[in-house]
Amino acid sequence: MRMDELDSGACSIARAVELVGDRWVVLVLRDLFNGVRRFDALRDHLGISRDVLTKRLADLVAAGLVERRGYRDEGSRERHEYVLTPAGRDLRTVLTALMDYGDTHLAGPEGAPMSVRHRDCGAEVHAHLVCDAGHDLQSQDRTTVVPLAGARVR
Amino acid sequence: MRMDELDSGACSIARAVELVGDRWVVLVLRDLFNGVRRFDALRDHLGISRDVLTKRLADLVAAGLVERRGYRDEGSRERHEYVLTPAGRDLRTVLTALMDYGDTHLAGPEGAPMSVRHRDCGAEVHAHLVCDAGHDLQSQDRTTVVPLAGARVR
Numbered sequence: 001m002r003m004d005e006l007d008s009g010a011c012s013i014a015r016a017v018e019l020v021g022d023r024w025v026v027l028v029l030r031d032l033f034n035g036v037r038r039f040d041a042l043r044d045h046l047g048i049s050r051d052v053l054t055k056r057l058a059d060l061v062a063a064g065l066v067e068r069r070g071y072r073d074e075g076s077r078e079r080h081e082y083v084l085t086p087a088g089r090d091l092r093t094v095l096t097a098l099m100d101y102g103d104t105h106l107a108g109p110e111g112a113p114m115s116v117r118h119r120d121c122g123a124e125v126h127a128h129l130v131c132d133a134g135h136d137l138q139s140q141d142r143t144t145v146v147p148l149a150g151a152r153v154r
Numbered sequence: 155m156r157m158d159e160l161d162s163g164a165c166s167i168a169r170a171v172e173l174v175g176d177r178w179v180v181l182v183l184r185d186l187f188n189g190v191r192r193f194d195a196l197r198d199h200l201g202i203s204r205d206v207l208t209k210r211l212a213d214l215v216a217a218g219l220v221e222r223r224g225y226r227d228e229g230s231r232e233r234h235e236y237v238l239t240p241a242g243r244d245l246r247t248v249l250t251a252l253m254d255y256g257d258t259h260l261a262g263p264e265g266a267p268m269s270v271r272h273r274d275c276g277a278e279v280h281a282h283l284v285c286d287a288g289h290d291l292q293s294q295d296r297t298t299v300v301p302l303a304g305a306r307v308r
Contacts, residue, residue, distance in 0.1 A: 011268065012257045012266060013184050016256040026171045114302060132278045135277070143279055144270075150266050
Protein backbone atom coordinates (compact mmCIF):
# COMPACT_ATOMS: atom_id res chain seq x y z
CA MET A 1 0.00 0.00 0.00
CA ARG A 2 1.21 3.49 -0.81
CA MET A 3 1.35 5.80 2.19
CA ASP A 4 -0.48 8.58 0.38
CA GLU A 5 -3.54 6.31 0.17
CA LEU A 6 -3.85 6.62 3.96
CA ASP A 7 -5.45 9.48 5.86
CA SER A 8 -2.71 11.92 6.83
CA GLY A 9 -4.47 12.77 10.10
CA ALA A 10 -4.91 9.21 11.39
CA CYS A 11 -1.24 9.17 12.31
CA SER A 12 0.53 9.32 15.65
CA ILE A 13 3.08 11.82 14.33
CA ALA A 14 0.27 14.13 13.18
CA ARG A 15 -1.43 13.83 16.58
CA ALA A 16 1.79 14.45 18.48
CA VAL A 17 2.66 17.57 16.47
CA GLU A 18 -0.78 18.97 17.25
CA LEU A 19 0.53 19.05 20.83
CA VAL A 20 4.19 19.91 20.40
CA GLY A 21 4.58 21.23 16.82
CA ASP A 22 5.30 24.73 18.06
CA ARG A 23 8.65 26.27 18.90
CA TRP A 24 7.53 27.89 22.17
CA VAL A 25 5.81 24.77 23.43
CA VAL A 26 9.01 22.77 23.00
CA LEU A 27 11.10 25.40 24.77
CA VAL A 28 8.63 25.63 27.66
CA LEU A 29 8.76 21.83 28.02
CA ARG A 30 12.56 21.93 27.92
CA ASP A 31 12.64 24.48 30.73
CA LEU A 32 10.16 22.49 32.81
CA PHE A 33 12.36 19.41 32.40
CA ASN A 34 15.29 21.52 33.56
CA GLY A 35 13.54 22.72 36.72
CA VAL A 36 12.49 26.21 35.57
CA ARG A 37 8.92 26.11 36.85
CA ARG A 38 7.70 29.56 37.79
CA PHE A 39 5.83 31.76 35.37
CA ASP A 40 8.13 34.75 35.80
CA ALA A 41 11.27 32.62 35.56
CA LEU A 42 10.01 30.99 32.36
CA ARG A 43 9.10 34.35 30.89
CA ASP A 44 12.44 35.87 31.73
CA HIS A 45 14.47 32.88 30.53
CA LEU A 46 12.62 32.39 27.27
CA GLY A 47 12.20 36.07 26.41
CA ILE A 48 8.56 35.33 25.60
CA SER A 49 5.61 37.68 25.98
CA ARG A 50 3.28 37.23 28.93
CA ASP A 51 0.33 36.54 26.63
CA VAL A 52 2.09 33.91 24.56
CA LEU A 53 3.43 32.12 27.63
CA THR A 54 0.00 32.19 29.30
CA LYS A 55 -1.59 30.67 26.20
CA ARG A 56 1.05 27.98 25.75
CA LEU A 57 0.89 26.94 29.42
CA ALA A 58 -2.91 26.84 29.32
CA ASP A 59 -2.73 24.59 26.24
CA LEU A 60 -0.22 22.30 27.95
CA VAL A 61 -2.41 22.08 31.07
CA ALA A 62 -5.52 21.38 28.95
CA ALA A 63 -3.63 18.64 27.09
CA GLY A 64 -2.66 16.97 30.37
CA LEU A 65 1.08 17.47 29.89
CA VAL A 66 1.53 20.04 32.65
CA GLU A 67 -0.05 20.62 36.06
CA ARG A 68 -0.44 24.09 37.57
CA ARG A 69 0.29 24.44 41.28
CA GLY A 70 -0.10 27.38 43.62
CA TYR A 71 2.75 28.57 45.80
CA ARG A 72 3.24 31.63 48.00
CA ASP A 73 6.56 33.24 48.89
CA GLU A 74 6.48 34.87 52.32
CA GLY A 75 4.77 38.24 52.14
CA SER A 76 3.69 37.81 48.51
CA ARG A 77 0.41 36.97 46.90
CA GLU A 78 -0.16 33.46 45.57
CA ARG A 79 1.63 32.65 42.32
CA HIS A 80 1.79 29.57 40.14
CA GLU A 81 4.38 27.11 39.09
CA TYR A 82 4.12 24.42 36.44
CA VAL A 83 5.13 20.79 36.74
CA LEU A 84 5.23 18.07 34.10
CA THR A 85 2.70 15.28 34.49
CA PRO A 86 3.75 11.67 33.77
CA ALA A 87 2.36 12.15 30.22
CA GLY A 88 4.47 15.28 29.87
CA ARG A 89 7.55 13.49 31.16
CA ASP A 90 7.09 10.90 28.44
CA LEU A 91 8.14 13.60 25.95
CA ARG A 92 11.70 13.27 27.27
CA THR A 93 12.58 10.96 24.39
CA VAL A 94 11.33 13.51 21.83
CA LEU A 95 13.30 16.34 23.44
CA THR A 96 16.45 14.23 23.73
CA ALA A 97 16.17 13.24 20.07
CA LEU A 98 15.89 16.94 19.14
CA MET A 99 18.91 17.70 21.32
CA ASP A 100 20.98 14.93 19.76
CA TYR A 101 20.06 16.25 16.32
CA GLY A 102 21.10 19.78 17.26
CA ASP A 103 24.35 18.54 18.83
CA THR A 104 25.25 16.65 15.67
CA HIS A 105 24.13 19.10 13.00
CA LEU A 106 23.70 22.55 14.48
CA ALA A 107 26.30 23.08 17.21
CA GLY A 108 28.79 25.94 16.97
CA PRO A 109 32.59 25.59 17.15
CA GLU A 110 32.43 25.18 20.96
CA GLY A 111 30.54 21.93 20.51
CA ALA A 112 27.46 20.70 22.34
CA PRO A 113 25.97 23.02 24.98
CA MET A 114 24.60 20.35 27.30
CA SER A 115 24.88 16.73 28.26
CA VAL A 116 22.01 14.63 29.59
CA ARG A 117 23.21 12.09 32.17
CA HIS A 118 21.63 9.00 33.62
CA ARG A 119 21.36 9.90 37.29
CA ASP A 120 21.99 6.34 38.48
CA CYS A 121 25.30 5.83 36.67
CA GLY A 122 26.36 9.26 35.36
CA ALA A 123 26.73 8.13 31.73
CA GLU A 124 25.49 10.32 28.87
CA VAL A 125 22.02 9.60 27.57
CA HIS A 126 21.02 9.70 23.91
CA ALA A 127 17.96 8.75 21.91
CA HIS A 128 18.47 5.57 19.89
CA LEU A 129 16.31 3.67 17.46
CA VAL A 130 16.17 0.12 18.74
CA CYS A 131 14.16 -2.72 17.27
CA ASP A 132 12.34 -5.27 19.40
CA ALA A 133 14.96 -7.85 18.38
CA GLY A 134 17.53 -5.65 20.13
CA HIS A 135 19.34 -4.12 17.14
CA ASP A 136 20.53 -0.55 17.71
CA LEU A 137 19.79 1.01 14.31
CA GLN A 138 22.46 3.11 12.67
CA SER A 139 21.82 5.75 10.02
CA GLN A 140 22.47 3.34 7.16
CA ASP A 141 19.94 0.81 8.48
CA ARG A 142 16.65 0.93 6.64
CA THR A 143 13.15 0.85 8.03
CA THR A 144 9.76 0.24 6.49
CA VAL A 145 6.34 1.36 7.65
CA VAL A 146 3.40 -1.02 7.90
CA PRO A 147 -0.22 0.13 8.42
CA LEU A 148 -2.02 -1.26 11.47
CA ALA A 149 -5.64 -1.30 12.65
CA GLY A 150 -5.58 2.41 13.55
CA ALA A 151 -4.77 3.50 9.97
CA ARG A 152 -7.58 4.86 7.79
CA VAL A 153 -7.78 4.61 4.01
CA ARG A 154 -8.66 7.99 2.52
CA MET B 155 24.27 25.92 38.13
CA ARG B 156 20.63 26.76 37.55
CA MET B 157 19.49 26.23 33.99
CA ASP B 158 17.84 29.64 33.79
CA GLU B 159 21.29 31.23 34.22
CA LEU B 160 22.18 29.87 30.77
CA ASP B 161 21.30 31.45 27.43
CA SER B 162 18.09 29.84 26.18
CA GLY B 163 19.24 30.08 22.56
CA ALA B 164 22.63 28.37 22.99
CA CYS B 165 20.85 25.04 23.16
CA SER B 166 20.59 22.19 20.71
CA ILE B 167 16.86 21.81 21.32
CA ALA B 168 16.32 25.50 20.54
CA ARG B 169 18.36 25.17 17.35
CA ALA B 170 16.57 22.01 16.27
CA VAL B 171 13.10 23.52 16.78
CA GLU B 172 14.11 26.46 14.60
CA LEU B 173 14.23 23.83 11.85
CA VAL B 174 11.41 21.48 12.75
CA GLY B 175 9.22 23.33 15.29
CA ASP B 176 6.38 23.64 12.81
CA ARG B 177 3.52 21.25 12.28
CA TRP B 178 3.68 21.32 8.47
CA VAL B 179 7.42 20.80 8.36
CA VAL B 180 7.12 17.65 10.47
CA LEU B 181 4.32 16.28 8.28
CA VAL B 182 6.26 17.01 5.09
CA LEU B 183 9.28 15.20 6.54
CA ARG B 184 7.07 12.28 7.55
CA ASP B 185 5.71 11.98 4.01
CA LEU B 186 9.20 12.19 2.51
CA PHE B 187 10.31 9.36 4.83
CA ASN B 188 7.29 7.38 3.63
CA GLY B 189 8.13 7.84 -0.06
CA VAL B 190 5.65 10.61 -0.95
CA ARG B 191 8.06 12.81 -2.89
CA ARG B 192 6.25 14.75 -5.57
CA PHE B 193 4.93 18.23 -4.99
CA ASP B 194 1.39 17.45 -6.14
CA ALA B 195 1.27 14.19 -4.16
CA LEU B 196 2.44 15.98 -1.00
CA ARG B 197 -0.06 18.74 -1.52
CA ASP B 198 -2.92 16.34 -2.09
CA HIS B 199 -2.01 14.07 0.82
CA LEU B 200 -1.41 16.82 3.36
CA GLY B 201 -4.30 19.06 2.31
CA ILE B 202 -1.90 21.99 2.41
CA SER B 203 -2.03 25.12 0.26
CA ARG B 204 0.39 25.42 -2.65
CA ASP B 205 1.99 28.53 -1.13
CA VAL B 206 2.57 26.99 2.29
CA LEU B 207 4.02 23.80 0.82
CA THR B 208 6.30 25.78 -1.50
CA LYS B 209 7.60 27.83 1.42
CA ARG B 210 8.14 24.84 3.72
CA LEU B 211 9.97 22.87 1.01
CA ALA B 212 12.16 25.87 0.17
CA ASP B 213 13.05 26.23 3.86
CA LEU B 214 13.89 22.52 4.09
CA VAL B 215 16.08 22.73 0.97
CA ALA B 216 17.84 25.86 2.31
CA ALA B 217 18.48 24.09 5.62
CA GLY B 218 20.08 21.15 3.82
CA LEU B 219 17.47 18.63 4.97
CA VAL B 220 15.90 18.05 1.55
CA GLU B 221 17.17 17.98 -2.02
CA ARG B 222 15.05 19.03 -5.00
CA ARG B 223 15.33 16.90 -8.13
CA GLY B 224 13.82 17.35 -11.56
CA TYR B 225 11.85 14.59 -13.24
CA ARG B 226 9.73 14.44 -16.38
CA ASP B 227 6.82 12.10 -17.05
CA GLU B 228 6.46 11.24 -20.72
CA GLY B 229 4.68 14.06 -22.55
CA SER B 230 4.72 16.39 -19.55
CA ARG B 231 6.81 19.39 -18.61
CA GLU B 232 9.54 18.99 -16.03
CA ARG B 233 8.35 18.74 -12.42
CA HIS B 234 10.14 18.35 -9.12
CA GLU B 235 10.38 15.79 -6.44
CA TYR B 236 11.96 16.09 -3.01
CA VAL B 237 14.34 13.66 -1.36
CA LEU B 238 15.76 13.68 2.16
CA THR B 239 19.49 14.33 2.45
CA PRO B 240 21.57 12.37 4.99
CA ALA B 241 21.07 15.27 7.45
CA GLY B 242 17.32 15.05 6.84
CA ARG B 243 17.34 11.29 7.34
CA ASP B 244 18.96 11.83 10.74
CA LEU B 245 15.60 13.24 11.89
CA ARG B 246 14.23 9.69 11.83
CA THR B 247 14.82 9.36 15.57
CA VAL B 248 12.84 12.56 16.26
CA LEU B 249 9.92 11.42 14.10
CA THR B 250 9.91 7.94 15.62
CA ALA B 251 9.91 9.43 19.13
CA LEU B 252 6.91 11.59 18.16
CA MET B 253 5.17 8.53 16.72
CA ASP B 254 5.83 6.47 19.85
CA TYR B 255 4.42 9.29 21.95
CA GLY B 256 1.29 9.49 19.81
CA ASP B 257 0.85 5.71 19.85
CA THR B 258 1.03 5.66 23.66
CA HIS B 259 -0.97 8.76 24.53
CA LEU B 260 -3.08 9.83 21.57
CA ALA B 261 -4.24 6.76 19.65
CA GLY B 262 -7.95 6.06 19.20
CA PRO B 263 -9.74 2.83 20.20
CA GLU B 264 -8.36 1.07 17.09
CA GLY B 265 -4.84 1.42 18.46
CA ALA B 266 -1.69 2.52 16.68
CA PRO B 267 -2.03 3.46 13.00
CA MET B 268 1.44 2.39 11.88
CA SER B 269 4.38 0.24 12.78
CA VAL B 270 7.98 1.05 11.86
CA ARG B 271 9.98 -2.11 11.13
CA HIS B 272 13.68 -2.80 10.89
CA ARG B 273 14.05 -3.89 7.29
CA ASP B 274 16.82 -6.39 8.06
CA CYS B 275 14.92 -8.39 10.69
CA GLY B 276 11.30 -7.23 10.51
CA ALA B 277 11.04 -6.33 14.21
CA GLU B 278 9.28 -3.16 15.34
CA VAL B 279 11.44 -0.10 15.87
CA HIS B 280 10.99 2.39 18.70
CA ALA B 281 12.93 5.33 20.07
CA HIS B 282 14.65 4.54 23.37
CA LEU B 283 16.73 6.59 25.77
CA VAL B 284 19.94 4.66 26.24
CA CYS B 285 22.93 5.75 28.28
CA ASP B 286 26.50 5.17 27.17
CA ALA B 287 26.82 2.52 29.87
CA GLY B 288 24.10 0.57 28.04
CA HIS B 289 21.11 1.14 30.33
CA ASP B 290 17.79 1.41 28.54
CA LEU B 291 16.09 4.18 30.53
CA GLN B 292 12.52 3.68 31.65
CA SER B 293 10.09 6.45 32.54
CA GLN B 294 10.91 6.27 36.26
CA ASP B 295 14.66 6.63 35.64
CA ARG B 296 15.91 10.13 36.30
CA THR B 297 18.31 12.22 34.28
CA THR B 298 20.29 15.35 35.01
CA VAL B 299 21.60 17.97 32.62
CA VAL B 300 25.18 19.22 32.74
CA PRO B 301 26.42 22.32 30.87
CA LEU B 302 29.29 21.77 28.41
CA ALA B 303 31.64 24.09 26.52
CA GLY B 304 28.92 25.12 24.07
CA ALA B 305 26.70 26.58 26.82
CA ARG B 306 26.64 30.34 27.35
CA VAL B 307 25.99 32.11 30.65
CA ARG B 308 23.41 34.88 30.15
